[in-house]
Amino acid sequence: MKLGCLFSELEEQGLKNDLEISDRSYKQLNITKDTGEFLTFLVKVSNTKTILEVGTSNGYSTLWLAAATADTGRVTTLEIQQHKIDQAKVNFERAGLSEKIEVLGLDAAEFFKQAGDQYDLIFLDAERIEYMSYSKDIISTLRAGGGLVCDNAISHKSEMAEFMRFIKGCNNFVTSLVPVGKGEFVAYKSA
Numbered sequence: 766m767k768l769g770c771l772f773s774e775l776e777e778q779g780l781k782n783d784l785e786i787s788d789r790s791y792k793q794l795n796i797t798k799d800t801g802e803f804l805t806f807l808v809k810v811s812n813t814k815t816i817l818e819v820g821t822s823n824g825y826s827t828l829w830l831a832a833a834t835a836d837t838g839r840v841t842t843l844e845i846q847q848h849k850i851d852q853a854k855v856n857f858e859r860a861g862l863s864e865k866i867e868v869l870g871l872d873a874a875e876f877f878k879q880a881g882d883q884y885d886l887i888f889l890d891a892e893r894i895e896y897m898s899y900s901k902d903i904i905s906t907l908r909a910g911g912g913l914v915c916d917n918a919i920s921h922k923s924e925m926a927e928f929m930r931f932i933k934g935c936n937n938f939v940t941s942l943v944p945v946g947k948g949e950f951v952a953y954k955s956a
């Protein structure tokens with residue numbers, strides 16, 4: 766299926782679903798389309814090859830990330846809810862991008878404890894108040910020269926405040942708050 770058509774379908778379906786469903790665990794809570802375009806810009810301009818995403822949902826943002834990488838690019842994405850993993854896998858197949866994506870049914874905190882690899886880009890879009898608890902692991906899992914992007918940095922500023930303060934306080938990080946979508950906190954890790 767053409768990616769543009771799939772994005773449009775998921776955008777419409779996600780908004781409708783989130784309006785109609787009150788149970789938060791069944792909401793899609795997708796990034797906005799302009800956030801997808803912003804992520805595309807970041808991945809392409811930095812020639813990012815390895816991406817870690819925390820919070821897959823139905824795979825909408827994962828598709829933006831995977832589509833933006835070059836042929837050898839790979840996305841690992843973490844999701845704790847099995848029904849969302851199942852939806853995401855269907856969407857990855859429909860987009861023809863399954864080969865580039867590994868979806869793991871793991872809690873982020875557990876994953877970071879045993880993460881062996883380092884990533885060029887880490888995209889955080891899960892439970893914001895938990896980020897601080899694995900902040901040191903996030904930093905060590907990001908390679909020097911890589912970038913961290915966190916969604917909801919403006920829409921949920923208070924929940925993100927401590928984590929953003931922590932990253933800003935690290936000597937080897939340069940940060941910026943970008944008013945795209947729900948607000949993207951970006952941080953570059955220097956050597």
Ligand SMILES: C[S@@+](CC[C@H](N)C(=O)[O-])C[C@H]1O[C@@H](n2cnc3c(N)ncnc32)[C@H](O)[C@@H]1O
Binds near residue numbers: 895
């Ligand atoms: C905001 S949604 C992600 C939306 C997705 N990034 C998109 O834009 O299409 C957050 C997701 O993170 C998942 N999640 C929450 N806490 C998590 C954790 N500790 N580890 C992995 N996934 C988690 C939730 O189940 C939920 O599906």
